[in-house]
Amino acid sequence: MYQRAKRLSQLALGPVLLLLSLVTTSAWAEEALPWRRPNQVNTTPGVTEVGHTIFGLHMMVFWLCVVIGLVVLAVMIYTIFAFRKSAGAKASQFHESTALEIAWTVVPFLILIVMAVPATNALIKVYDNTNPDLDILVTGYQWKWKYEYIDPQGNNVSFFSNLRTPQSEIRGEETKGEHYLIEVDEPVVIPVNKKVRFLVTGNDVIHSFWVPELAVKRDAIPGFINEVSARPTEIGVYRGQCAELCGRDHGFMPIVVNVVAENEYNDWLGKKKSEAAELKALMDKQFTLAELVERGKGVYDRACAACHGANGEGGVGKAIAKSPIATGAMAGHLDIIVHGKPGTAMQAFGAQLNEVDLAAVTTYQRNAFGNNMGDMAQPVDVYKVKKGQ
Amino acid sequence: MGEHHHGPAKGLMRWVLTTNHKDIGTLYLWFSFAMFILGGSFAMIIRAELFQPGLQLVNPEFFNQMTTMHGLVMVFGAIMPAFVGLANWMIPLMIGAPDMALPRMNNLSFWILPFAFLTLASTLFMDGGAPNFGWTFYAPLSTTYAPPSVTIFIFAVHIMGASSIMGSINIIATVVNMRAPGMTYMKMPLFVWTWLITAFLLVAVMPVLAGAVTMMLMDIHFGTSFFSAAGGGDPVLFQHIFWFFGHPEVYIIILPGFGVVSQVIPAFSRKPLFGYASMVYATASIAFLSFIVWAHHMYTVGMPIAGELFFMYATMLIAVPTGVKVFNWITTMFKGSLTFETPMLFAIAFVFLFTVGGLSGIMLSLAPVDFQYHDSYFVVAHFHYTMVAGAIFSMSCAVYYWLPKWTGKMYNETMGKTHFWISFLGFNLTFFPQHFVGLAGMPRRIPDYALQFADFNMMSSIGAFIYGLSQLLFGFNIIRTIVAGKPAPEAKVWEGAQGLEWTVPSPAPYHTFSTPPEFKAEHH
Numbered sequence: 001m002y003q004r005a006k007r008l009s010q011l012a013l014g015p016v017l018l019l020l021s022l023v024t025t026s027a028w029a030e031e032a033l034p035w036r037r038p039n040q041v042n043t044t045p046g047v048t049e050v051g052h053t054i055f056g057l058h059m060m061v062f063w064l065c066v067v068i069g070l071v072v073l074a075v076m077i078y079t080i081f082a083f084r085k086s087a088g089a090k091a092s093q094f095h096e097s098t099a100l101e102i103a104w105t106v107v108p109f110l111i112l113i114v115m116a117v118p119a120t121n122a123l124i125k126v127y128d129n130t131n132p133d134l135d136i137l138v139t140g141y142q143w144k145w146k147y148e149y150i151d152p153q154g155n156n157v158s159f160f161s162n163l164r165t166p167q168s169e170i171r172g173e174e175t176k177g178e179h180y181l182i183e184v185d186e187p188v189v190i191p192v193n194k195k196v197r198f199l200v201t202g203n204d205v206i207h208s209f210w211v212p213e214l215a216v217k218r219d220a221i222p223g224f225i226n227e228v229s230a231r232p233t234e235i236g237v238y239r240g241q242c243a244e245l246c247g248r249d250h251g252f253m254p255i256v257v258n259v260v261a262e263n264e265y266n267d268w269l270g271k272k273k274s275e276a277a278e279l280k281a282l283m284d285k286q287f288t289l290a291e292l293v294e295r296g297k298g299v300y301d302r303a304c305a306a307c308h309g310a311n312g313e314g315g316v317g318k319a320i321a322k323s324p325i326a327t328g329a330m331a332g333h334l335d336i337i338v339h340g341k342p343g344t345a346m347q348a349f350g351a352q353l354n355e356v357d358l359a360a361v362t363t364y365q366r367n368a369f370g371n372n373m374g375d376m377a378q379p380v381d382v383y384k385v386k387k388g389q
Numbered sequence: 390m391g392e393h394h395h396g397p398a399k400g401l402m403r404w405v406l407t408t409n410h411k412d413i414g415t416l417y418l419w420f421s422f423a424m425f426i427l428g429g430s431f432a433m434i435i436r437a438e439l440f441q442p443g444l445q446l447v448n449p450e451f452f453n454q455m456t457t458m459h460g461l462v463m464v465f466g467a468i469m470p471a472f473v474g475l476a477n478w479m480i481p482l483m484i485g486a487p488d489m490a491l492p493r494m495n496n497l498s499f500w501i502l503p504f505a506f507l508t509l510a511s512t513l514f515m516d517g518g519a520p521n522f523g524w525t526f527y528a529p530l531s532t533t534y535a536p537p538s539v540t541i542f543i544f545a546v547h548i549m550g551a552s553s554i555m556g557s558i559n560i561i562a563t564v565v566n567m568r569a570p571g572m573t574y575m576k577m578p579l580f581v582w583t584w585l586i587t588a589f590l591l592v593a594v595m596p597v598l599a600g601a602v603t604m605m606l607m608d609i610h611f612g613t614s615f616f617s618a619a620g621g622g623d624p625v626l627f628q629h630i631f632w633f634f635g636h637p638e639v640y641i642i643i644l645p646g647f648g649v650v651s652q653v654i655p656a657f658s659r660k661p662l663f664g665y666a667s668m669v670y671a672t673a674s675i676a677f678l679s680f681i682v683w684a685h686h687m688y689t690v691g692m693p694i695a696g697e698l699f700f701m702y703a704t705m706l707i708a709v710p711t712g713v714k715v716f717n718w719i720t721t722m723f724k725g726s727l728t729f730e731t732p733m734l735f736a737i738a739f740v741f742l743f744t745v746g747g748l749s750g751i752m753l754s755l756a757p758v759d760f761q762y763h764d765s766y767f768v769v770a771h772f773h774y775t776m777v778a779g780a781i782f783s784m785s786c787a788v789y790y791w792l793p794k795w796t797g798k799m800y801n802e803t804m805g806k807t808h809f810w811i812s813f814l815g816f817n818l819t820f821f822p823q824h825f826v827g828l829a830g831m832p833r834r835i836p837d838y839a840l841q842f843a844d845f846n847m848m849s850s851i852g853a854f855i856y857g858l859s860q861l862l863f864g865f866n867i868i869r870t871i872v873a874g875k876p877a878p879e880a881k882v883w884e885g886a887q888g889l890e891w892t893v894p895s896p897a898p899y900h901t902f903s904t905p906p907e908f909k910a911e912h913h
Contacts, residue, residue: 039825039829039841039844039845040825040828040829040830040841041825041828041829042825042828042829043761043762043828043829043830044830053757054757054758054760054761057755057757057758058752058758058761061751061752061755061758062752065748065749065751065752068748069744069745069748072715072719072741072744073741073744075719075723076719076722076737076740076741079719079722079723079725079727080722080727080729080737083658083722083723083724083725083726083727084726084727084728084729085659085726085727085728086728089724089725089726089727090726091658091659091660091724091725091726091885092660092724092725093660093661094663094724095660095661095662095663095664095665095721096663096664096665097663097664097720100716100720101664101667101713101717104712104713104716105709105712105713108708108709108712109709112705112706112708112709112751115705115751115755116701116702116705119701119755119756119757119758120698120701122757122758123694123697123698123701123756123757124694125757126757126760127694127697142534169443170443170444170837171443171444172443172444172445176442176443176840178840179839180442180839180840181442181837181838181839182839204529204533204534205527205529205530205533205534206527206529206530206624208689208763208764210764210830210832212761212830215760215761216760217689217760217761217763217764218689218691219689219690219691221618221624221625221690221691222529222618222619222624223618223619223622223623223624224618224624224625224691226690226691227691239839240830241830241832241835242832243689243763243764243765243832244527244764245453245522245523245527245530245833245834246530247453247521247522247530247534248449248450248453248521249449250449250453250832250834250835251449251832251834251835251836251837251838252449252837
């Protein structure tokens with residue numbers, strides 16, 4: 001009897017330890033980490049009809065799997081305890097049963113059909129991209145997203161959306177904010193109760209556009225345009241991340257979608273369009289050195305500092321301070337900023353920033369960090385470089 | 390070399406020049422253990438960085454190199470060579486053959502392997518770093534945007550592929566030609582069956598992998614555009630080719646494990662394997678299906694709906710033969726006379742944990758819900774339940790089961806059981822919470838994560854350290870057995886063990902079955 005108890009306790013030891021450690025680590029985490037947020041253990045039904053369908057299917061299949069798993073486990077545990085040699089079990093020698101074997105080939109097959117029918121219906125729903133109210137071209141870049149609102153009249157609005165979390169939070173020098181790593185400088189804004197079709201593509205490598213609450217995930221592949229639709233029914237802010245490994249900052253290119261009321265969306269779009277018109281006007285303006293440096297600092301912090309350092313000291317990229325390019329001929333400096341340096345992490349910013357910002361950031365680099373060049377580039381100079389003149 | 394040369398040569402050259410299947414098996418096994426520790430230490434770095442949100446230990450570039458190297462080293466360096474080592478040791482012993490059919494090629498197929506991995510590991514010290522594009526190396530991240538070390542990586546993959554193809558041809562030739570008289574195909578031990586089928590899979594798909602990396606090489610160095618959209622190529626083509634190799638590859642990894650468990654469970658149940666014939670047919674069906682399901686790794690690339698449906702239905706079908714196997718194993722135990730030595734513990738854990746991985750596999754097979762799971766930690770949890778609990782647990786099971794035959798000495802049972810329980814605990818603590826963070830929206834292959842994933846990641850890291858440390862105990866137990874183990878009692882070490890390998894003395898002499906044994910069919 002003692003032997004038996006000892007064996008039982010040995011067998012039970014593992015699961016008990018596993019449970020204990022799960023409980024203790026979570027309790028410990030609760031105390032030690034003041035910024036923790038509630039743990040979510042399941043996927044989300046989201047705010048679209050398709051999302052609810054997917055979630056329903058997910059839960060149905062999940063419970064089927066749980067039941068199957070528990071039945072298998074129960075039979076195993078019963079077998080382990082009932083037929084142990086130490087309890088005097090004598091081995092039977094049967095090794096075949098055609099009826100049994102047919103049964104457990106056919107029954108799983110039937111269960112699979114029970115899953116396949118709703119799965120097929122759900123997939124047909126997911127693939128319905130007809131009659132959208134709005135088209136947004138989503139382009140994945142290393143490591144940011146570009147959104148372009150397709151306007152039937154040709155007045156497209158487009159902008160880049162970058163990670164807003166500062167390096168200091170990532171490096172642990174500042175307390176991490178509530179939306180650490182899932183916040184952007186400019187979210188994509190869409191109207192509620194409208195069918196939005198995302199046209200997804202990639203500029204360099206493959207990315208993947210994933211917003212769990214919109215039940216949307218499509219790969220952003222260079223040379224392909226994938227389409228996926230969502231009709232959100234609730235106003236709110238929905239966050240996602242790039243889901244396909246795309247290089248160094250794959251973990252740092254979140255997606256934030258603001259679903260707003262239709263009038264709010266129209267206001268926002270109107271504002272975006274007038275900003276674009278203002279920019280057009282700025283293109284023709286002659287800036288002073290001070291104006292360019294001021295504007296350029298903002299651009300630098302947003303677009304350059306992550307690689308070249310907040311003070312131009314370098315990092316992943318070369319130092320800007322005393323750099324032969326930033327203190328060399330203007331033409332060479334503009335060329336590398338507009339066209340990038342192929343084969344390196346230095347990207348072609350000509351496609352990502354407008355002429356005014358490019359002129360400003362070039363001027364800033366030539367007149368900051370001890371580079372006292374005193375010269376400046378105007379938007380029209382950048383325009384010429386872009387056009388290869 | 391005299392006429393009566395029966396023992397091994399002395400010194401280092403014994404191992405360099407050996408054509409003996411047992412020596413080569415031993416080399417493979419030690420090599421794979423070394424790679425297991427190396428790949429495991431990469432995993433420890435990954436889990437240490439993911440212990441908390443924020444970047445603490447490594448930068449994102451190095452993190453990506455670690456995820457890539459962890460996958461490559463574990464798949465190609467640890468698991469595959471481990472099972473080839475097992476095949477070398479056990480297949481001739483199980484079928485009553487004196488050696489492998491092609492002993493010199495056997496030597497070559499092992500000895501090119503260390504060079505492949507030295508080359509691959511050397512990229513860690515190269516300018517630009519090691520491969521950083523994931524073990525699936527999707528183009529164009531692995532071509533146009535890859536570090537210079539990608540060329541070395543391609544070279545290493547070619548060598549590994551050559552080694553695997555040679556090893557498989559050898560296994561096929563041995564099994565087909567060298568079985569003891571009376572051992573028909575349907576009387577072969579199941580481990581031999583699973584390896585025969587695995588070897589055919591390897592011969593079929595390793596050249597496809599070689600083709601994929603050669604196309605990458607051409608794109609990188611010779612101006613072609615197979616995978617570059619800008620030159621008229623197709624990045625998705627890469628994924629189709631890769632997964633046409635990659636999906637059979639996952640069965641290459643798991644089928645020999647099925648074979649091991651099918652030997653061990655009957656032995657410790659003292660009862661013949663239930664449904665031998667259906668086990669063979671199930672294995673063959675899984676192998677066949679593995680060729681027509683590859684695009685379930687690619688549900689999100691934008692395939693037409695007809696393609697999605699085809700791959701979804703085909704993938705779901707795999708559950709049927711896999712289920713048959715699980716039910717057969719359990720029925721083998723049913724009404725047996727069970728004892729729970731370390732190999733049996735690993736075998737039982739294998740059956741249950743593999744079932745968990747299989748069930749999450751069914752969830753993943755459904756294309757519409759996969760849009761929420763794809764490339765999340767749910768996938769990481771799923772494939773570690775099949776790869777670690779499948780391949781690594783079955784490998785541990787095999788080592789404990791046959792170690793007395795290899796060394797003639799018994800391992801320490803208490804230490805073996807301790808290793809099992811700590812592994813089991815550590816493994817589940819590592820990977821079970823990953824289901825949760827994956828469903829909650831955490832993408833895979835990221836060095837830092839949003840705050841709501843923090844608790845489960847911390848658990849996962851603690852579990853990983855426990856699991857990692859427990860493997861050192863495994864290594865220690867093996868070495869201790871070789872150095873100071875108690876002598877194995879007799880040829881048939883385990884009361885219920887069946888098969889020709891238990892008819893030769895323990896340790897197995899350097900040369901066995903120089904004349905074919907008498908094979909009497911046991912129960913099947």
